[in-house]
Amino acid sequence: MCFFMRNKFANYHFRSTVARVTFAARFMETQDYLPIVLQSMVAVGFVGLVLVVTHFLGPRRKGAVKDENFECGIEIQGNARVQFSVKYFLTAILFVLFDVEVIFFYPYAVNFKELGSEGFIAVVMFVTFFLIGFFYVLKKGALEWER
Amino acid sequence: MDWFFILEKAILIIILFSLTLFIAMYETYMERKVAAFLQDRVGPDRAGPFGILQPLADGGKMFFKEDFIPNSSEKWLFILGPGIAMFTALMTSAVIPWGTELHLFGRTISLQVADVNIGVLYIMGFVSIGVYGIMIGGWSSNNKYSLMGAIRASSQMISYELAMGLSLIAIVMMSGSLSLKDIAAQQSGSLMGIEGFHWNVFLQPLGFLIFLTCAFAETNRAPFDLPECESELIGGYHTEYTSMKLGFFLFAEYVNMFISSTLIATIYFGGYNFPGLHYLPGNWQALAGTAVLFLKILFFIFFYMWVRWTLPRFRYDQLMHLGWKVLIPLAVLNMLLTGAWMTWF
Numbered sequence: 388m389c390f391f392m393r394n395k396f397a398n399y400h401f402r403s404t405v406a407r408v409t410f411a412a413r414f415m416e417t418q419d420y421l422p423i424v425l426q427s428m429v430a431v432g433f434v435g436l437v438l439v440v441t442h443f444l445g446p447r448r449k450g451a452v453k454d455e456n457f458e459c460g461i462e463i464q465g466n467a468r469v470q471f472s473v474k475y476f477l478t479a480i481l482f483v484l485f486d487v488e489v490i491f492f493y494p495y496a497v498n499f500k501e502l503g504s505e506g507f508i509a510v511v512m513f514v515t516f517f518l519i520g521f522f523y524v525l526k527k528g529a530l531e532w533e534r
Numbered sequence: 535m536d537w538f539f540i541l542e543k544a545i546l547i548i549i550l551f552s553l554t555l556f557i558a559m560y561e562t563y564m565e566r567k568v569a570a571f572l573q574d575r576v577g578p579d580r581a582g583p584f585g586i587l588q589p590l591a592d593g594g595k596m597f598f599k600e601d602f603i604p605n606s607s608e609k610w611l612f613i614l615g616p617g618i619a620m621f622t623a624l625m626t627s628a629v630i631p632w633g634t635e636l637h638l639f640g641r642t643i644s645l646q647v648a649d650v651n652i653g654v655l656y657i658m659g660f661v662s663i664g665v666y667g668i669m670i671g672g673w674s675s676n677n678k679y680s681l682m683g684a685i686r687a688s689s690q691m692i693s694y695e696l697a698m699g700l701s702l703i704a705i706v707m708m709s710g711s712l713s714l715k716d717i718a719a720q721q722s723g724s725l726m727g728i729e730g731f732h733w734n735v736f737l738q739p740l741g742f743l744i745f746l747t748c749a750f751a752e753t754n755r756a757p758f759d760l761p762e763c764e765s766e767l768i769g770g771y772h773t774e775y776t777s778m779k780l781g782f783f784l785f786a787e788y789v790n791m792f793i794s795s796t797l798i799a800t801i802y803f804g805g806y807n808f809p810g811l812h813y814l815p816g817n818w819q820a821l822a823g824t825a826v827l828f829l830k831i832l833f834f835i836f837f838y839m840w841v842r843w844t845l846p847r848f849r850y851d852q853l854m855h856l857g858w859k860v861l862i863p864l865a866v867l868n869m870l871l872t873g874a875w876m877t878w879f
Contacts, residue, residue: 421540430624434617507874
């Protein structure tokens with residue numbers, strides 16, 4: 388799959404992009420992100436302000452018993468730093484694995500029309516590998532939550 | 535440096551911010567009214583005419599409650615959790631095209647805060663960071679039920695993110711761009727002779743259903759509201775929270791609901807496009823487009839509520855089964871079908 392893609396990128400994209408991306412173009416691209424910085428400043432400001440203001444607005448009463456966790460309303464048994472099912476952990480690891488593969492599809496999808504049928508066959512091969520891994524995980528019973 | 539550019543973006547951001555918060559506030563009112571309607575009740579009707587001031591009363595009350603931090607919690611993480619949840623909810627509106635362009639004072643003002651060329655990835659990225667808010671909040675509470683809610687929420691959100699990402703690939707293949715502006719603009723074409731009706735939902739019905747299901751799971755809304763199901767987990771990941779920190783978690787959910795309704799409308803239902811848009815002159819085009827977009831958003835917000843008060847909650851193994859064994863293979867199939875169709879037909 389790799390050499391399919393490399394040929395195509397060399398022909399269509401690599402050379403032309405290098406020629407086009409001048410300093411000015413790079414600057415314009417950074418300017419696209421300027422409003423996002425602005426919005427993140429407003430968002431952080433709002434969140435921070437509200438958290439600080441409400442901290443001082445409400446009443447504050449301290450007490451040894453009162454400051455304990457609520458948990459579920461009755462007396463607390465032990466600590467919450469307990470072991471939990473390993474299946475959650477397994478799900479997280481599988482997510483990292485598959486998400487990386489999903490991300491690989493994005494550059495392909497953007498250039499889908501230029502890459503044509505050759506590119507599509509390459510991606511079908513990649514999807515086959517993806518599905519082999521997926522079915523291996525299923526057959527191993529990694530996603531069996533009932534048991 | 536173009537200072538007018540910054541000024542116009544700042545104004546747009548402020549307007550968008552107040553609008554987001556206002557809509558999130560009135561979503562709470564709408565939810566209670568819709569629930570009341572579906573259950574043959576009256577709903578809130580005491581604060582102001584038809585109870586229209588109820589969200590203000592609720593918000594005011596939240597502000598004046600005691601800001602309680604349990605002594606066995608991790609104090610700073612406990613504060614950080616709701617902060618992250620709210621921050622990520624407020625950031626995603628930046629890349630959404632709210633309309634075409636306004637022409638004012640000799641300037642062309644785009645009704646989009648930032649037209650970045652990675653719009654779709656930007657949204658996916660912020661959705662992923664949203665997991666941290668819930669996970670940090672739930673873990674730092676030092677409460678077994680919060681922890682359960684948090685790990686349920688995070689593994690549910692990451693599982694459905696896969697299918698969501700895969701369903702969006704088919705859209706990206708069709709548009710050839712990750713920018714939401716391009717995706718929205720391309721839907722203005724004609725379909726079956728109707729101008730401005732080239733909506734992706736007609737071309738990607740399966741992708742739309744997958745995206746819709748995943749959007750419900752990502753926002754932790756019923757029937758996927760296991761992270762906070764009260765019959766098992768008290769209040770889920772925000773059990774220990776009070777005051778505006780609790781408010782942030784609840785508010786972030788409503789903001790997310792608004793944003794994901796916007797995304798569904800923008801990606802699959804033509805965004806600001808509607809048949810007859812191109813007949814309108816100049817600025818009216820932008821304004822009418824925005825108004826229609828908000829009507830579509832309102833419908834999807836109502837749809838969220840309709841589903842919440844109609845369907846029962848999933849069991850956790852059913853949820854995981856649906857996410858991994860049904861939606862991911864379906865999304866891959868959808869992607870391959872789209873590719874094959876576009877390559878050879």
